[in-house]
Amino acid sequence: MTIPEYVGDLKQTLALTLAQEDVEEAIAEVQVHLEDRRDELAAADVAVSEAEQRAVQEFGALPVIIKAFKQTYPPKPPLDPKKVAWVPEAFMMIWLGIAAYVLTSTGGFQGVVAVASMAVTNSTMLVIPGLFGGLGRLKYRKLRIVKLQVRMANYGIGMALLGGVILVGVTLAGKNTLAGLLPFHLCFVVTSSLGYLVMRMSLSNGKGPTILRGLLRMR
Amino acid sequence: MKFKEDIDALILGCLISGPAHGYEISKRIRQLSNEVLTVAEGKLYPALHLLEAAEDITASWIPQGNRPPRKVYEITEQGKMSLESKRRQWRSFVEGVGTVIGGTADQSRCWSRR
Numbered sequence: 001m002t003i004p005e006y007v008g009d010l011k012q013t014l015a016l017t018l019a020q021e022d023v024e025e026a027i028a029e030v031q032v033h034l035e036d037r038r039d040e041l042a043a044a045d046v047a048v049s050e051a052e053q054r055a056v057q058e059f060g061a062l063p064v065i066i067k068a069f070k071q072t073y074p075p076k077p078p079l080d081p082k083k084v085a086w087v088p089e090a091f092m093m094i095w096l097g098i099a100a101y102v103l104t105s106t107g108g109f110q111g112v113v114a115v116a117s118m119a120v121t122n123s124t125m126l127v128i129p130g131l132f133g134g135l136g137r138l139k140y141r142k143l144r145i146v147k148l149q150v151r152m153a154n155y156g157i158g159m160a161l162l163g164g165v166i167l168v169g170v171t172l173a174g175k176n177t178l179a180g181l182l183p184f185h186l187c188f189v190v191t192s193s194l195g196y197l198v199m200r201m202s203l204s205n206g207k208g209p210t211i212l213r214g215l216l217r218m219r
Numbered sequence: 220m221k222f223k224e225d226i227d228a229l230i231l232g233c234l235i236s237g238p239a240h241g242y243e244i245s246k247r248i249r250q251l252s253n254e255v256l257t258v259a260e261g262k263l264y265p266a267l268h269l270l271e272a273a274e275d276i277t278a279s280w281i282p283q284g285n286r287p288p289r290k291v292y293e294i295t296e297q298g299k300m301s302l303e304s305k306r307r308q309w310r311s312f313v314e315g316v317g318t319v320i321g322g323t324a325d326q327s328r329c330w331s332r333r
Contacts, residue, residue, distance in 0.1 A: 029241055029264055029290055036242040037260075060261030072265035140272065 002049075003034045006056045013066050022073045034059060074140035081146035088126075088152040095122065095159075113170055119163030120185045126156025127195040134199035153199050160192040226258055226266045227275075228305040234276060234294040235302060241267060241290065267292060275301045 007027060014023045034055045041051035059065065099118060103111040130153030133146070167185055233239065233247040241263055248258050270276045275298035280288045294302070 028287060032287055032289055033242045058260055060259050065261035068262050068265040072268050
């Protein structure tokens with residue numbers, strides 16, 4: 001097998017499971033390595049075709065190498081982030097539409113409480129993609145959390161905190177008929193905040209992520 | 220009998236003498252070990268990737284004139300500490316195996332008397 005054939009096959013297979021950027025980086029290194037070895041062997045009076053074959057042979061059998069790369073590099077993201085960049089804003093528009101409907105149909109003070117409750121309970125869902133991205137990044141540090149996930153989580157945590165503050169305020173004022181639901185709502189706020197914290201921590205390289213990696217037994 | 224080498228330790232050990240690219244690292248391992256150790260070259264890059272992710276080494280792409288750029292690796296302070304820890308592990312491993320099979324100086328003397 002020649003170097004271009006070997007590299008071509010490796011690239012084709014890796015492209016199925018790894019991110020394009022990682023594949024290109026890995027292939028660039030492999031190619032230079034094989035060419036270096038070929039040149040070294042050729043300089044030692046080995047025929048170029050034989051040198052290529054030996055370089056490829058020494059590098060390792062394709063299935064073994066492919067397995068090693070797949071085990072090391074983070075998997076390919078399922079969606080192209082650029083194509084779904086509009087999702088957080090679309091979700092927020094729909095949510096605001098529903099909130100406006102609830103506010104106007106319920107009316108007045110109760111309407112505000114209903115919207116705040118909605119904000120608190122729905123917010124966790126918006127933090128989940130960021131949380132998964134954060135957990136993934138704790139395992140594969142090169143995995144990038146896409147802006148979409150961060151934006152969605154920002155909306156989620158904003159809604160959770162705002163809704164939580166409104167509900168707490170209303171309860172403290174003693175005017176809330178939904179006061180019995182407050183512990184339930186606070187659970188959502190706490191869950192969202194924890195999820196958000198994990199996501200944020202995974203974006204930095206400080207002590208926090210190291211502790212989390214240790215706890216989760218991730219490298 | 221074969222003992223399994225720790226590829227991470229070998230890479231860190233090679234990089235302690237200065238930055239190097241992947242091929243250079245595999246050459247250094249071969250040369251420094253007098254051809255005793257030959258790291259499966261294809262597995263070298265995934266290992267380098269893991270070490271980079273663990274911040275034991277850093278990497279940068281260096282342009283090479285007419286040739287494609289090369290990724291050059293350099294050991295970090297954290298990597299030096301990891302290497303030191305691996306050295307300690309290795310010493311205790313050698314001591315342990317040596318005690319059993321007679322590889323240490325004391326044991327060799329003991330075995331030769333028999």
